Amino acid sequence: MTEPISPATFNVEDWLQDAHLPEESATVYKRPDVVAELTDLKRRIGIENRANDVEQSAAAKTPKGLTEEYERLLRTFSDSALTVYVRALTRDQIAELRAESEAATKDLTPTEANAEFGYTLTAASIVAVKPAGGEKTPATFTRDAVKAMEKAIGATQMQLILAAKQQAQNGLPNVDADFFAQALWHGHWPGVVQVLKTARSAGKPPSHWFSPNRGEWTEKDYVLSLALTIYEDGLCSCGHPIAVAHHPDNDGWYDAHKTQCHSCAKREKATQGNGKDPYKPMPGEKVYTKYTRPASKPLPQEMLPVRW
Template identity: 30%
Template structure:
């Protein structure tokens, strides 16, 4: 057991990391409209149309599964590392005369750890994936810069019986 007297801060600092966050964006977000339409057809269809042949394209359920897989396969996980106010200011000073938007692309591109992107690629990404998904990238960047790192298990299913350790 390590005590305060024999704690090696230098060894600890060698493995220290900055706060980072990740966000998933989707290349094929437009498939959601097709999935919505198929969901409605499934909810209103007869059982044999849901699980059986449907106009040569397979069952409605299999069509839905195929589109859902295409959507999920288009996922891109972006990892962003936090930046201090001093680092953001240094980027602004190193790039004078830019608009706030242009400086934002430079700052976020600098913070993205994977996949590596240039500010121009990030601007194109923003245009292609749309404002809603891009705002999620910005939000995760701000979280990495300002929030204290913490682990949350709130998303995990709760156990339902006392025997399982539940309530």
């Protein structure tokens, strides 16, 4: 069962890169035709076992013979098992597939076009298969391949795959701008915030920084752009999110820390008075500092302090 996703536990980077999308599986059988024979054999075995007082001819099958045939068919049925793995599709993927499907089915009726789009979505969702006794293997299905599989296994078993696909799709978090901004507040994603700011300054889709694709603006890009505004508007002047820092239940749950900028300290000392007279800069005077630490005395490899 898929656990509920909250902004506090949401993995921002995974969502940005469409990583770890929900997956489900369904097991179908390529030999459903033997089910009727298995049912018939089971019934006949029961009758034979209850008919011990009836004389059996040499040509008649004994209960043992029927049982062996039942076991043989059962193995045939089990060996025909195929586990199909399906993965959720992102909104952008679905939108792209819909556009492609509409272009390919423009001459069909709406009902026929919708059916074709359903096969397209199913084909795109299938990512791997595992035969009975075999290993899970990546797989790529086409719309025609899905139709062929449905014809082979029947509509009833096909519904198992569709149900698994829907379950995986339901596990995909519905991320809007408010949700994403809250995730940024609750998590430690300074790198993501920097990327969003860079994208805004460059006037480019944020997704350009998270994937090798350089396409047009997608729905996810618009969510990210609005989320950055919501994120920034929701920060207190101290740099912490207002929703958290101003919450009455958080009284006493913050510690104050001090840090010193040695460059600023040196500049301030250089512009102090002599104790009697205030400092008077010369016309046009600019005070700046220069880093003079020699290479022979490298700075220890420690993490620099962060705001929060």
